[in-house]
Amino acid sequence: MSLILIAAVDRRFAIGNRNKLLYNLPEDMKRFRMLTSGHTGILGRETLDSFPGGKPLPNRKNVVISRNYVNQEQLPDLVVVRSVEDALEEAKGDGDVFVLGGQSIYSALAPFCDRALLTRIDAESDDADAFFPNLDETDDWEIEWESESFVSASGLRFRYVDYLHKRK
Numbered sequence: 001m002s003l004i005l006i007a008a009v010d011r012r013f014a015i016g017n018r019n020k021l022l023y024n025l026p027e028d029m030k031r032f033r034m035l036t037s038g039h040t041g042i043l044g045r046e047t048l049d050s051f052p053g054g055k056p057l058p059n060r061k062n063v064v065i066s067r068n069y070v071n072q073e074q075l076p077d078l079v080v081v082r083s084v085e086d087a088l089e090e091a092k093g094d095g096d097v098f099v100l101g102g103q104s105i106y107s108a109l110a111p112f113c114d115r116a117l118l119t120r121i122d123a124e125s126d127d128a129d130a131f132f133p134n135l136d137e138t139d140d141w142e143i144e145w146e147s148e149s150f151v152s153a154s155g156l157r158f159r160y161v162d163y164l165h166k167r168k
């Protein structure tokens with residue numbers, strides 16, 4: 001199993017506010033779908049709630065971490081586990097496994113991850129309440145590849161940055 005963090009962060013590594021994304025980046029959504037479709041994703045229950053209708057992402061196995069949530073509709077793409085350890089166990093034989101957020105799950109799983117695929121948005125939000133770990137402030141991670149910078153249809157400037165976990 002290769003464990004990969006994937007997130008869109010701004011200049012301060014902010015990722016969300018009141019359980020919503022901070023920025024609208026259609027190009028990044030498309031890339032996210034392309035990279036993660038057909039694979040397993042691990043996510044927190046709040047992030048599941050933030051998806052349209054609170055439904056799991058289609059064409060992916062969604063492993064949701066929650067202490068209380070019950071998969072009442074028995075949706076086939078949704079597996080609920082009670083801990084980070086159980087999520088790793090559930091995903092063990094699954095090839096590329098993407099960590100989809102939010103803040104609590106990124107923080108808990110970052111030490112176990114091999115790589116991080118970040119979309120770095122050239123903006124700063126004043127009212128963010130959720131953050132990604134700042135990979136530039138630790139010696140554990142190094143930049144493996146960086147794209148040129150693009151301007152989104154929404155007007156925001158962004159670039160893709162892949163990080164490698166050095167201590168893995």
Ligand SMILES: NC(=O)c1ccc[n+]([C@@H]2O[C@H](COP(=O)([O-])OP(=O)(O)OC[C@H]3O[C@@H](n4cnc5c(N)ncnc54)[C@H](OP(=O)(O)O)[C@@H]3O)[C@@H](O)[C@H]2O)c1
Nearest residue numbers: 007008015016019020044045046047066067101102103104
């Ligand atoms: N920019 C991006 O790329 C991106 C991607 C994803 C999410 N986000 C943002 O991130 C924010 C959400 O982050 P968040 O930290 O508030 O929520 P979260 O990580 O999505 O979910 C938190 C929930 O996960 C469960 N959980 C967390 N740690 C657990 C553990 N050790 N054991 C068992 N259950 C555990 C709990 O669920 P229960 O309460 O059910 O027990 C907890 O309330 C939102 O603003 C969202 O938009 C941004």
